[in-house]
Amino acid sequence: MGHLSNETDFFAVLEDRRWLAPGILEFRLRRPEGFAFIPGQFLRFMMDGYQREYTMLSCPEAQTIDFCIAVAAGGRFSTEIQQARIGSRFQVSGPLGHFVYQGAGNPAVFVATGTGVAPFVAFCRSGVARALLLHGVHHADGLIYRNLLVAAVKPYIVCIRRPATIPEDGIEIYAGRVTDYLKSELAPGTYDFYLCGRRDMIRDATAVIDGRFGDSRLFIENYG
Ligand SMILES: Cc1cc2nc3c(=O)[nH]c(=O)nc-3n(C[C@H](O)[C@H](O)[C@H](O)COP(=O)(O)OP(=O)(O)OC[C@H]3O[C@@H](n4cnc5c(N)ncnc54)[C@H](O)[C@@H]3O)c2cc1C
Structure with a gap:
């Protein structure tokens, strides 16, 4: 898929950072001149002695390239991105990845857990709306980008094992995991x-x- 791979290495400046929810940080890099990507693709951060990948949330035309990270206690990149000064330069490589919307085919089912919703945020920002979205979270706090997703996709179904805390406006709630929904709710x-x-x-x-x-198509982005 040659059109997806015009990967280059470049430096990008950290422009902004904010907590979206407890444990979930959004950070933004200034978009370098000429940098292009397809919604769903990711960037590789070339850190000192290790590398990490993050999916772009922003639409390709935006002035910043935005990401969200579920901060892991003691995680290397989690720690560095929290401590980095605004204005710091990051060496990155990309765009990378093939997890992009394949166009209208069979009915689309987007399945995310946690910050795995990132590529679907990017899809929605680029106008892809005809899908069922399942978002699995541990807590109501994890419903990042909820307003955007409510407006963009129908149905948007939140899968949570203890649903009592979630206000229902505009979303459906399923008391269980995303895999339980696929097993027992999704029509053949x-x-x-x-x-x-x-x-x-x-x-x-x-x-x-x-x-x-079994006859369905399956596209996967594995965060590890
Ligand atoms: C293609 C691709 C795209 C990705 N996009 C994103 C993205 O958009 N947002 C995002 O948050 N992550 C994303 N990831 C995962 C990300 O690259 C890192 O693995 C993650 O952020 C942890 O990095 P770290 O250096 O902070 O922690 P590490 O030092 O790698 O890990 C510390 C420990 O915490 C565990 N851990 C790490 N993260 C979590 C977690 N969320 N929940 C539970 N345990 C955890 C690890 O298994 C490890 O044991 C993506 C991964 C890939 C391969």
Whole structure:
């Protein structure tokens, strides 16, 4: 897919940073002149002695390239991005990745856990709306970009094991994991599934999809 790979290395300046929710930080780099990407792609941060990948949330035309990170206690990049001074330069490589919207085909089902919602935020910002979105979170706080997603996709179903704390305006709530929803709620059919999140969800959801929706297409972004 040659059109997706015009990867380059460059430096980008940290322009802003804010807490979206407890434990979830959004950070923005100034978009370098001429930098282009397709919604759903990610950048690789070339740090001193290690590398980390983050999915771009912003639309390609925006002046900043935005990301969100679930801050891991003791995590290397988590710590560095919290401490970095505004104006710091980061060496990055990209754009990278093939987790991009494939166009209207089978009904689309977007499945995210936590900050795995990032590529779907980027899809929505670029006008992709015909999808069912399942967002799995531990707490109501994890419903990042809720207003954008409520306005952009229908249905937008929040999967949470203790739903009592969530105000229902505009969203549907399912008391269980995203994989439980796929197992027992989603009607039989042929879909285009897009899965993004940590490896346990990807593994469990893939097993359900293979078992129940065998003719479907499956696109995966595994956060590890
Ligand atoms: C293609 C791609 C795109 C990605 N995009 C994003 C993104 O947009 N947003 C994002 O938040 N992450 C994203 N990730 C994951 C990200 O690259 C890092 O792995 C993550 O942020 C942890 O990095 P760290 O250096 O802070 O922690 P590390 O030093 O790598 O990890 C510290 C410890 O915490 C654990 N850990 C790390 N993160 C979590 C977590 N969220 N929940 C539970 N345990 C955790 C690790 O397994 C490890 O044991 C992406 C990964 C890939 C491969």
